[in-house]
Amino acid sequence: QVQVVESGGGLVKPGGSLRLSCAASGFTVSDSYMAWIRQAPGKGLEFVSYINSGGTYIGYADSVRGRFTLSRDSAKNSLSLQMNSLRAEDTALYYCVRGRPELDYWGQGTMVTVSS
């Protein structure tokens, strides 16, 4: 059974850092596209970052490029998102999603709140 479970969210001050993790089961992360998608409270979906199945390409939204870093751990079958220099506008529910490349399995999300 395909499953992705996010963790690592929380409350952080502006300028702070946070690392999100995504544990996958039922499939192999290194054989899949994997993405982070976020949703600010009451708003729509926003692409954050993704990695292709070969691991040869990592893409970022302009709004996070240079601040966020996506990485993959094949041994742990997991995905991470290192978020630095956080801003209030980064406050959102962050979803980890498997891609084929269409986004076919979504986790339940982990909430990140950036506030002083």
Next chain:
Amino acid sequence: EIVLTQSPGTLSLSPGERATLSCRASQSVNNNNLAWHQQKPGQAPRLLISGASKRATGIPDRFSGSGSGTDFTLTIDRLEPEDFAVYYCQQYGRPPWTFGQGTRVEVK
């Protein structure tokens, strides 16, 4: 980046009616790599359609997708009570992947 514009913003319909949702792209979507996702309140999104017209596993056949290039449509025949939700189109043909702003289908 490819901007996706969905219309209408809100669609007010009754159960049993047909819903027609539009998604227009600012540039042609490579290989028609256009998906539709459904999101209900308090839930994660769910993939409905990929490749513009292919239903995902377990999706009822009252959901259908069509279109190519820059104009795409999601049609829901005979709305069921569980279909009232927000629908997002999303392109994965060219990075950065992008989403439309969503169409809310609400009970009239």
